[in-house]
Amino acid sequence: MKWRSLIYLILILTAASCSEQDRESSVGDEWINSDTRVLFFDTLTVKSSTLRLDSVVVSGSRRTLIGQYDDPVFGKIRSKSYFQLVPSRYSIDSEAEFDSIAFILRYDKYTSGDTLFSQKYLISKVTEDLEPHDELYYNTSYYSSAADIIADHRFHPRPHSKDSTHISLDNEFGERLFKKLQTKEITDANKFLNEYPGILVEPEVPSTAILGFSKQSYIRIYYTNSGELVNEEETLDLLIISKNTFHNISAGLSTNLLPGLPPQNQSLPSWETGNQSFIQAGSGIATKIEIPHLKSLDDLEGTGNIVEAELKFTLNVSKNKTIRPVNDSLPLLIINQRNEIIGEVLGYHNQQTTARIIKEEYEFSTVEYSVPIKKFIDDKIYEYDGDNWSLLMYAPQINSSVDAYELFAEDAPKEQKMKIEITYAIYDE
Structure with a gap:
């Protein structure tokens, strides 16, 4: 097949260009008594793209x-929150x-965006049962x-210098609730939540x-x-039911880089x-x-194994757009071929x-990452349906933040490009 021949040619050329780096090595008991040649190359094809999961579970978010x-890049990032509360x-x-x-x-001190300007919140009463569907x-x-x-x-947020923001609610709403409790019209959690x-x-x-x-x-x-002598000031608190309190988050996209994203079973190539x-x-x-062409390694002369495999990529942390x-x-x-998590x-x-x-090079607005993927590649080669497996990289705190990351792809300039580095040992030629 043409692509196998092409990949084989690339691997051979890479091996030749790296011949000065080839070394004799004993990389395991299996090879102690044999001459082992170790090749290092970083030209194996990698393809990156962007996709959007149909939904993210936000139950259990800590904020x-x-x-x-x-x-x-991502357009209008918006989050609103639903709170379920009961009287103490x-x-x-x-x-x-x-x-x-x-x-x-x-406040829990998490912020994203510009907190120097005033923010305005609107609060309303939920009109249907706040239970998960x-x-x-x-x-x-x-x-x-x-x-x-x-x-x-409207308020000026101070998440790092104050512990909270105090929002006065409508007095008619408050007095109506107060009377229902005072007159025993509401006497337990079920009646209250109804x-x-x-x-x-x-x-x-x-x-x-966006504030946390x-x-x-x-x-x-x-x-x-x-x-009898003076009036006493009292308080009664409505406490949050954590399991039924959550946020609804959306990214509007419609920008030059990301005008939109297809359904989860498709992705937008870099x-x-x-x-x-x-x-x-x-x-x-x-x-x-x-990593579409792993089986091209079979075209190398001799019997061998992958010793190490690393995925390397670089984040764009340029402040020309926004602070990432x-x-x-x-x-x-x-994930599988339908982009389902497995x-x-x-x-x-x-x-x-x-x-x-x-590596961190803020002078050049880049941060380099590396991740060992030898086991993933071994499984991809030998496991049933492994041909259809891909990697999905996502954000930490995916359900409790709106943090965003920009990754340079495989066709970016050489010092920034995404690549896979493989060390391959040939022990039987």
């Missing part, structure tokens, strides 16, 4: 995200008088809410940042009890996206990496395999 900003108690003195009600949103909540999960707004709050399924907090357009909030946030009712591929948490955008995060490691999964990428001791930083 909730609220806000919006415009990203030059169901008793209020019959002589007590309502004062006010507020949502205390506690399929046992889990996803970034696409949506529930109806009332048209009436119970808070319209009347108040949840609260929706969403950003008003335009906004410039702790699930230790709460709604507080302030009221006064008449005492040559259509500026010789880059992309990752974005929250909305489930990830990079697919294919740099994470110590990036996780990978195995497993983790593991090492020979069943340890999780992640891409880790090996």
